[in-house]
Amino acid sequence: MKDVSHHLVIVANRLPVDRVELADGSHTWRTSPGGLVTAIEPVMRHGDGVWIGWPGGVDVDVEPFTDNDMDLVPISMSAEDIEGFYEGFSNGTLWPIYHDLVAKPEFHREWWDSYVAVNQRFAEKAAEAADEGATVWVHDYQLQLVPQMLRTLRPDLRIGFYLHIPFPPAELFQQLPWRRQILEGLLGADLVGFQLPGAAQNFIRLVRQRVGHKTHRDLVYLPDGRTVRAAAFPISIDAAGLEELARSESVAARAAEIREALGNPRRVFLGIDRLDYTKGIYARLRAFGELLEEGHFDVEDAVFVQVAVPSREQVEQYRLLRDEIDRLVGRINGDHGRIGSPAISYLHSSYPREEMAALYRAADVMVVTPYRDGMNLVAKEYVACRYEGDGALVLSEFAGAAEELRQAWLVNPYDINGMKSALLEAYGADERERTRRMRAMRRQVTQHDVKAWAESFMTELADVGTHEKDVRPA
Ligand code: F6P
Numbered sequence: 001m002k003d004v005s006h007h008l009v010i011v012a013n014r015l016p017v018d019r020v021e022l023a024d025g026s027h028t029w030r031t032s033p034g035g036l037v038t039a040i041e042p043v044m045r046h047g048d049g050v051w052i053g054w055p056g057g058v059d060v061d062v063e064p065f066t067d068n069d070m071d072l073v074p075i076s077m078s079a080e081d082i083e084g085f086y087e088g089f090s091n092g093t094l095w096p097i098y099h100d101l102v103a104k105p106e107f108h109r110e111w112w113d114s115y116v117a118v119n120q121r122f123a124e125k126a127a128e129a130a131d132e133g134a135t136v137w138v139h140d141y142q143l144q145l146v147p148q149m150l151r152t153l154r155p156d157l158r159i160g161f162y163l164h165i166p167f168p169p170a171e172l173f174q175q176l177p178w179r180r181q182i183l184e185g186l187l188g189a190d191l192v193g194f195q196l197p198g199a200a201q202n203f204i205r206l207v208r209q210r211v212g213h214k215t216h217r218d219l220v221y222l223p224d225g226r227t228v229r230a231a232a233f234p235i236s237i238d239a240a241g242l243e244e245l246a247r248s249e250s251v252a253a254r255a256a257e258i259r260e261a262l263g264n265p266r267r268v269f270l271g272i273d274r275l276d277y278t279k280g281i282y283a284r285l286r287a288f289g290e291l292l293e294e295g296h297f298d299v300e301d302a303v304f305v306q307v308a309v310p311s312r313e314q315v316e317q318y319r320l321l322r323d324e325i326d327r328l329v330g331r332i333n334g335d336h337g338r339i340g341s342p343a344i345s346y347l348h349s350s351y352p353r354e355e356m357a358a359l360y361r362a363a364d365v366m367v368v369t370p371y372r373d374g375m376n377l378v379a380k381e382y383v384a385c386r387y388e389g390d391g392a393l394v395l396s397e398f399a400g401a402a403e404e405l406r407q408a409w410l411v412n413p414y415d416i417n418g419m420k421s422a423l424l425e426a427y428g429a430d431e432r433e434r435t436r437r438m439r440a441m442r443r444q445v446t447q448h449d450v451k452a453w454a455e456s457f458m459t460e461l462a463d464v465g466t467h468e469k470d471v472r473p474a
Helices: 035-045 079-098 109-129 146-153 179-186 197-211 239-247 249-261 281-293 316-336 353-362 377-385 416-428 431-447 450-463
Strands: 006-014 017-021 027-031 050-054 065-067 070-074 130-139 158-162 191-194 214-216 219-221 227-232 267-274 302-309 344-347 365-368 392-396 409-411
Touching (some): 035 450, 050 109, 146 158, 146 179, 158 450, 179 197, 191 197, 197 214, 197 227, 249 353, 281 416, 353 377, 377 431
Parallel strands (some): 006 050, 006 130, 050 070, 267 302, 267 365, 392 409
Antiparallel strands (some): 017 027, 214 219, 219 227
């Protein structure tokens, strides 16, 4: 690594690379799962900052290192940290509360203690890594206490926080026994960013009601004279970079190979998700299975490719979901598949960017149906890869992306019949209709890419508290 202190420090639960143990006891690094890494990586590549995070695994004690031109500072986690902080409070308590209670949250005081302790460790590492007056950008629900802890350690820093997932309505957030501590943790930042304006409004309302601070529009006035701003910054992707990859000859050849291997059906449906109960994978496959059952098409007309990236496999609800989907896929394939032509090609694995781009190119209908999702970058990635302006997107109304991609076939994932109609419409839509919708979506995605997202967040972060309007009214 070049130097020990930095002017920009990114703090996220995960590093962009994950250390994986191989069967022979050796290890390798692979890209970490999820949208956060997809978004932040291109931002980091163009800067000279440092990224602090967990390298995955238990007690992985590695020195700071450089990967792909990025300076990385690993934070090790013990088996107890993983159980209490990561699987417990982050993914067993916060994740379901922040996603509309799609699963039942659990509240355990030991999990909370672990969350506090691990957040403190991240804050201390960030305090060590930051130059005098540096900017620190903290990411996501796992680290909501870091802004306040870091401010106590280093009042000279400019601190931004960005939440990649939804922020719940007050009625749900209030269930948290530690609601006040979390709000105070976030208020350590100068700027708190959310995916959607509604989330920022939920936060401001909660701060007023629960912490009692004075607020005006998107500003919170703290008793010590500091101002905090809460606003929406819808996240995006490196659209140009992905399109360039999608246009490459090797990706085109691979896309043709995929279609061939699927038996060259008229239409290929595609789903790509982390295997998570918020993503609505079961409901969408059921809808597809019923369309086959009712004879709207058969496997020569349409097949479904579902990529389910393994995720949080030690958490009970994730294991149950995997079993349910395995059973459903087995049943649909048993009922409707033919030798060499399964109705659903189900892949429980993660793939490199090239393979994903080839899948996006091979798919006629992309199906993204979460019950609740902060943004969903897969929807934007599909649009970025369809440079010829064709292809259809079926998108849940409850994904943040639906606010921008209005020309998708929008669906309510709780309504199976509604979803079936949308899948059928997308399947049968003529070229003119598909192109009209896709062209409009492509304008949105190419004009609002991840670079624009990061720049607008950074500009606002540098600005908060510098205007007269930010000063607390008498
Ligand atoms: O984007 C939401 C998010 O939870 C990230 O914070 C996280 O890194 C990613 O999804 C993948 O989840 P996990 O880190 O638990 O594997």
